Amino acid sequence: MDFILSCLPQGLSKLIYEHNPQKIEEIRIRANRPTILKLGTVEIVLKYIVTNSEIIGIIQNICNNSIYAYQGQICGGYITLPGGNRVGIGGNVVIKDGAISNISYIYSLNFRVSHQIKGASDGVIGYILDTVNNTVFNTLIVSPPGAGKTTIIRDIAKKISNGIDEINFKGIDVAIIDERGEIAALSKGIAYNDVGIRTDILDNVPKSIGIRMAIRALAPKVIIADEIGNEEDVKIINYAVCSGVNCVFTAHGSCMEDLMKNMEIRKIIELQLFKRIIFLNEKEKGKVKSVVRI
Secondary structure, X not given: OHHHHHHOXXXXXXXXXXXXXXXXXXXXXXXXOEEEEEEOOEEEEEEEEOOHHHHHXXXXXXXXXXXXXXXXXXXXXXXXXXXXXXXXEEEEEEEEOOEEEEEEEEEEEEEEOOOOOOOOOOOOHHHHEEOOOOEEOOEEEEEOOOOOHHHHHHHHHHHHHHEEHHHOEXXXXXXXXXXXXXXXXXXXXXXOOOOOOOEEEEEOOOHHHHHHXXXXXXXXXXXXXXXXXXXXXXXXXXXXXXXXXXXEEEEEOOOHHHHHHOHHHHHHHHOOOOOEEEEEOOOOOOOEEEEEEO
C-alpha cells in the first residue's frame, strides 16, 4: 500500500491516509471525476478530482519513468505492482494487426490492493480436502470479480502446504502458477505473501506454460492458479489431471449458467475434470453460496 500511495498526487495520498488505508481494497481513479475508495461493501467518495496530467504522472511513477518497459503489461490492461497489488488501466485501446499494441489517452486507473487474510479459506477448505488420500479434489472456485477468490486460494495454498494438524492433514507439495504475480507476490526471489513451506512458485508465466513446467520439474501434488477460461486452459488442465496432479483454480461467474456460457470452461465441466465447483457468496467474502459435486 505504501508504494501505491507514493505513486499518487500528494494531496490524494493524504486524503486516503485518513480512511484506514490498511482496509482499502480498491482505489478507483477516473479523469476529472471524484476518486472512490472501496472497503468491502462500503464506498467512500473523495472530493479529490484527478486530472488527465496527474493520471499520466501516476503511470510514470508506477513505471519508474520507463513506460516502454511496461508496455507488454499495459497492453494486457494492467500493471502488477510490488506486494501482489495490481492497477487496471482504462482508455483508448490501440489495435494493430489484430492485436492490442497500446492503451493511449488513459482515462481510468483501478488499484486493487492485495491483502493476506489469515483463515480466508476457512469456509471453503472443508469442501476441497480429500482427507482419505491426503490431497485435494480437483476444484473450481467461482465468483464475480472482487469477491475474494485470489485471497482464498492463497490461504488454501498455505494450509495444504503447511498441513492442518487439527484434522491430521499432512503438508503436501504445492506449485502456484502466478500469472500476474498476485497470489504469492514474488519479487527478486522473495515471496511477500506466506503461501506455505512446501510451495514452489512460477511467477509471470502463462498457465499453459507454467503448469507444464511445474509438472515436469517441480513434481507438485497440487497446482493452484487463478482465473481460467481460454482454450489453452482446457488442454493444460486435462494434461495436469492425466499426469496425476490435483488442481485448484478460479473462474469468473455467479452460477453454473454463467460458467456454461464460456465454451472452454464448459468443455472442462463436461469432461468432468473438476470434482468440486464452489460458488462463493459475492456479498459476504469467504462464504460459500453453493457447491456442485461431480
